[in-house]
Every structure is written in C-alpha cells, then in structure tokens.
Amino acid sequence: MAVLFGTDPLFLDHDAGTHHPERPERLGAVLKGIELVQDKVEVVRFNPEPASGFQMAKVHGGDYLATLRRFCLMGGGELDPDTQVSIHSWDAAILAAGAGIDAAKRLKKGQADAAFVAVRPPGHHAIADSAMGFCLINNVAVLAAELVSWGERVLIFDFDAHHGNGTQDAFFANSSVLYVSTHQYPLFPGTGRVQEVGIGDGHGTTVNIPLPEGTTGPTMRYALETIAWPAIEAFDPTWLLISAGFDAHYKDPLTEMGLSSGDFFDLTSWAMKLVPKGRTVALLEGGYDLEALRDSTASLLGALSGESFSPEAPGRLRPERDLIDALAQMRSRALD
Ligand SMILES: [Zn+2]
Numbered sequence: 001m002a003v004l005f006g007t008d009p010l011f012l013d014h015d016a017g018t019h020h021p022e023r024p025e026r027l028g029a030v031l032k033g034i035e036l037v038q039d040k041v042e043v044v045r046f047n048p049e050p051a052s053g054f055q056m057a058k059v060h061g062g063d064y065l066a067t068l069r070r071f072c073l074m075g076g077g078e079l080d081p082d083t084q085v086s087i088h089s090w091d092a093a094i095l096a097a098g099a100g101i102d103a104a105k106r107l108k109k110g111q112a113d114a115a116f117v118a119v120r121p122p123g124h125h126a127i128a129d130s131a132m133g134f135c136l137i138n139n140v141a142v143l144a145a146e147l148v149s150w151g152e153r154v155l156i157f158d159f160d161a162h163h164g165n166g167t168q169d170a171f172f173a174n175s176s177v178l179y180v181s182t183h184q185y186p187l188f189p190g191t192g193r194v195q196e197v198g199i200g201d202g203h204g205t206t207v208n209i210p211l212p213e214g215t216t217g218p219t220m221r222y223a224l225e226t227i228a229w230p231a232i233e234a235f236d237p238t239w240l241l242i243s244a245g246f247d248a249h250y251k252d253p254l255t256e257m258g259l260s261s262g263d264f265f266d267l268t269s270w271a272m273k274l275v276p277k278g279r280t281v282a283l284l285e286g287g288y289d290l291e292a293l294r295d296s297t298a299s300l301l302g303a304l305s306g307e308s309f310s311p312e313a314p315g316r317l318r319p320e321r322d323l324i325d326a327l328a329q330m331r332s333r334a335l336d
Contacts, residue, residue: 001277002042003304004106004115005034006099011120013088015076020084021254021288022121022134029290030118033297041305044112050091051098051142058145059138059170064129068093068136079131093121093136100143100241103281114272114280114304116244118297122285124164124243125189132166133189140243140283141170147239148176155180155237157271159220159264160245160285161255163192163208167243173200178207178235180228182220184248184257185210194227194327195334204335207231209327213256215248216315217263221270223324227331232274240275242268246287246296254288261295262314268303280304 012024034043056065071077072090079085096119103115123140125133144154144167156171158164158181168191171177183192198206209223246264248257272280282300287293295311302309 001113001306002044003301004046004103004112005043006046006048006103006115006117007119008047008095010088010095011092013086014092014120015086015089016121016134017084024120025290026287026293027118027120029293030284030297033294034301036294036298036311037301037309040307040309041301043301046102046106048095048099048102048117050094051101055101055146056094056097056137056142058149059128059141061128068131082133083131083135085136089121089136095119096121096123096139097137097142100139100281100283101146104143104147107278107281110278113278116282116300116304118284122245123283124158124160124167124245124285125162127166127169133162135166138166138170140241141167143281143283144171144177144241152238153235154178154239154241155232155235155274156241156243158243159248159267160243161248161252161257162188162245162286164243165189165191168192168196168206171202172198172206173202175201175205178205178231178237180207180232182209182211182223184213184215184255187255194330197331197334204231205235211257212323214258216258216317217260217266218315218317219319219324220259220263221266222319222321223327224270226324227328237275238279240271240280242271242280242282243285244282244300245285246293249287249289249292249296251289251292252287254286258315260312260315261292261299262310262312264296265299265303265310266314268300272303
C-alpha cells in the first residue's frame with residue numbers, strides 16, 4: 001500500500017531557541033526513518049499547503065492567531081518558558097496546521113492508503129487562545145475540525161507521552177470527535193486523568209489512559225483494548241488521526257516511558273483497523289531522541305503501509321492487567 005508523506009523545508013526555519021529539544025534536526029531523523037523503509041514501502045511525497053485563517057479559526061478564537069502572527073513577524077521571542085518563536089515560525093505553523101488537511105484531501109482523491117505529515121512546530125498542547133508546551137497551533141485539532149465540517153466522525157489517537165490537553169479542550173463537549181490519549185502520568189501538562197471523560201454532548205467521547213513510568217507496549221495495548229475499545233466501538237469512527245509523538249520511546253530524554261519502535265508499529269497497526277482503508281492521517285508531535293525518532297518513523301510508515309517492518313522488536317513484558325482494570329473501573333464510575 002502507498003503512503004503519503006508530507007513535509008517541507010520551511011519546517012526547519014521554526015527556531016524554538018538555543019539547545020531546545022524541539023529542534024530542526026528532528027526532521028532529519030524522520031527523513032532517515034523514511035530512507036529505512038523506502039525499499040519496502042511506496043512513499044508518495046508532497047509539499048503541503050498552509051491552513052486558511054477560516055480553518056484555523058475553528059479551533060483558535062479571539063485575536064490569538066493575529067497576535068501570534070504579529071509577534072512572530074516582529075522577530076519572535078518567548079511566549080512561555082518552554083515555547084519560543086522566531087520570525088519564520090508563523091509560516092511554519094500555518095503550514096503545519098494545513099498539512100493534515102492537505103493529506104486528507106489527497107487521501108479522499110485516492111492518492112494513497114494512509115498519510116504521515118512530519119511537521120514542526122507540534123500542536124497537541126496548543127489551546128484555543130494560547131500557545132503552550134512547544135506548540136503554537138493545534139494541528140491535529142484543526143484537521144479534526146475540518147473533517148467534522150465534511151460530516152465525518154473522527155477518532156484521534158494520541159500516543160505522545162504527554163497528554164494532549166489542547167486537543168482534549170477543543171473537543172471536550174463535541175460528540176463528533178473521540179479523543180483517546182495514552183500518556184505518562186503525572187507529567188507535563190498535568191491533565192489527562194482517567195476521570196476526564198468529556199462534558200455535555202461530548203460526555204464519553206474523551207478517553208484518557210494515564211500510565212506510570214516504564215509502561216511498555218503490551219500494557220498500552222491491553223489498556224486500549226480494555227478502556228478505549230468500548231468507546232471506539234460505540235463511536236464508530238470514519239477517520240483516524242494519530243497524534244504521533246514518539247517521546248514514549250524508552251530512549252527519550254524528556255519522559256520515562258518504556259516503548260520500543262516496534263510497539264509504535266503494533267499500536268499503529270491496531271488503530272488503523274478501526275477505520276476504513278484510506279482514512280488514516282498521522283501527524284508528528286513530540287519525540288526528542290534522534291535515533292528513536294528515526295526508528296519509530298520507520299515503524300510508523302511500515303504500519304501505515306501494511307508492511308511488516310520495524311527496526312526493534314515490540315515489548316515482551318506481560319501487560320499490567322491489575323493497573324489497567326482499576327483504571328477501567330474508574331472510567332466506568334466517571335461515566336455514570
Ligand atoms: Zn510529548
């Protein structure tokens with residue numbers, strides 16, 4: 001199966017600051033991952049189009065976008081202690097926000113069977129009126145909002161080691177988007193408790209799976225099958241968006257999770273079966289060890305293409321069923 005791969009040199013121009021972990025070299029590691037698989041996988045490359053103001057305004061309200069644009073174009077600086085921008089960050093950010101939409105349009109035209117967009121800056125911490133945690137515009141949320149406007153039912157699977165608080169916020173009261181997050185807990189940004197299940201029309205369409213340090217792939221897989229599956233089955237998604245952050249890899253310097261790149265292959269393959277063929281878009285979020293990023297990208301592409309390819313074996317430890325069963329019970333109580 002063919003996989004669309006969208007990226008652009010403009011993403012290298014976003015400068016998050018000296019010695020910042022979210023650095024341009026990350027995209028070089030992603031490209032090395034693509035090289036690892038391109039003999040086995042048919043990779044269809046494209047340079048994405050930026051998102052329109054109208055598309056981004058579905059997620060970011062008020063004057064946030066205008067303020068961010070002005071701040072970048074005046075030379076940039078610090079938005080918060082974690083999040084800095086440079087003069088080119090606005091152009092990179094609107095391209096990152098549009099990349100997923102461009103990929104989805106191409107999938108609808110039948111250009112490939114799945115897509116991966118390697119973008120910077122990442123997006124899942126950005127909230128309606130503010131940048132946060134290396135993120136400026138919530139790329140996956142902008143794409144999900146666009147797909148909802150097409151009449152689709154969107155499953156977002158966020159396996160980044162951090163909770164995607166911005167994505168959760170965007171759809172907390174929205175029954176057209178099911179947000180499923182696996183993340184280390186406690187960890188930045190501090191949200192993502194299992195009791196956060198959505199409100200109003202969105203009650204039940206947020207699934208948080210907070211996990212302890214050292215969690216491996218089999219535990220995460222068991223958690224998804226136990227905690228997330230009932231919600232996914234009831235929701236019946238038509239599209240899958242993956243917030244593909246690879247900082248849950250055991251080599252990552254920012255977190256303490258225990259996944260291998262083989263686990264990302266396994267998790268992605270599992271999730272893809274939840275939606276029709278040709279309806280999966282993965283967007284790069286975090287991931288700060290360059291080797292892990294390379295290998296995990298190769299695994300992701302393998303899974304997206306349906307080819308069995310993974311530089312590292314998946315984890316073999318027995319799943320921690322007691323912990324997950326307890327979390328499942330806590331979610332059930334929160335849903336009552
Ligand atoms: Zn992260």
